[in-house]
Amino acid sequence: MTVNDLAHRVRSRRALRAVQDQRVRLLDQQLSSQVNDVQKRNARVVTLNAAIPALNAYVAGPTDESLATAIAAARPAVESHVLLSATSDSTEVRTAAADLVATLRIELDAVTDTQQMDVLRLAGLTDKRSEAFDLMSSFLTKMQGSRSSIIGNMRSTRYRSALSSGTAPPSPAASTSPASRTGSTTSSSASTTSASPSLPR
Template sequence: MSSVNGIGGVSSVNIQSMDLETALMMVQQQRTQLLDAQLNSQIQGVQNRNDQISKLNNVLSSLNAAQAAFPGDAKPDATIKDWNDDKVHQIEIPINDAIQQAGLADLGFGSSAGQTSAQNYRDGTAGTLPSGSNVMKGSTTKAQIDAAIAKVKGQIDSLGNSQQMDMLRLQSLTNKRNEAFDVMTNFVKKMQESRSSIIGNMR
């Protein structure tokens, strides 16, 4: 039995019971709906990638601030001097907040515990984070900060390249969807004109 599968919950339609015009119209409607679904999915993918790039840029900005806290002649194994509560709030917490929001699991940091904003911590009462390679702290070295910056830049570049391909696919889907809609619109118009002509000849 010939049928056209529905999209988004639309039930299958038996085209054998339809006249040719109605069957063709239904097929074209289904094609337009499919392209709409693909287009919406592609748009959501582009938006998600944009959001992640924005989050990574926040991480990069925070890491650059930490890098700027080192003197120009700092050695790779140097840590930020005079580490205190002010620097925890100015450098450590912003970096760890940004890393958490971006969902980064590994930036090559050591295993000591660091801090984040209390509202970003699971119980909302303490700012202490578990130790991990994605947690910046006072013992984090210049070499680790530099390596993290390079890694985040690489991720941003990779997402940017993927974004270009996404935009090309989005444009292609948009063109196909518009073409399908135009075909359907023209088909409806011709059907109406044909029926009007038949009715006119019957008078």
């Protein structure tokens, strides 16, 4: 494989990584939006669960005090209702409270069903996000390997080019070969012999 081939492969993987980065960002946005929806529904469930028992308590034991408690609990659950303007217990107020309980129960059941679907959506988005990050990690590893291959091939190509032109530096192995060491030792011995003084006979 040539350097150009490797460079083309790196460019292709960079393009794929850009696409994968965009996919991860979209998944993050969807996941964040889904989490916000879940939090809102959870808060709504808490509000409904607080209002329904208070209203039931008033219907079961209608007094001005239990009515005030029911109205305080129901006010966050509904924007407007005839019960909210009641000031004292009456048959009409009790009927309105019972009707409101039925309405809030229907909404609570619907929100609870939606919560179950939210859990499935969150699990699916989380799995997709994990897969996207795994793919990004794989892309980064492959790109790093391709860069290393390109650098190695470039160094090898330059060395062969310099070697063919006679400008390549000598191989370190050649300077320390056994033949070189033997020649050096012989020359050193000859030099030592010629420099030694002759002993008188």
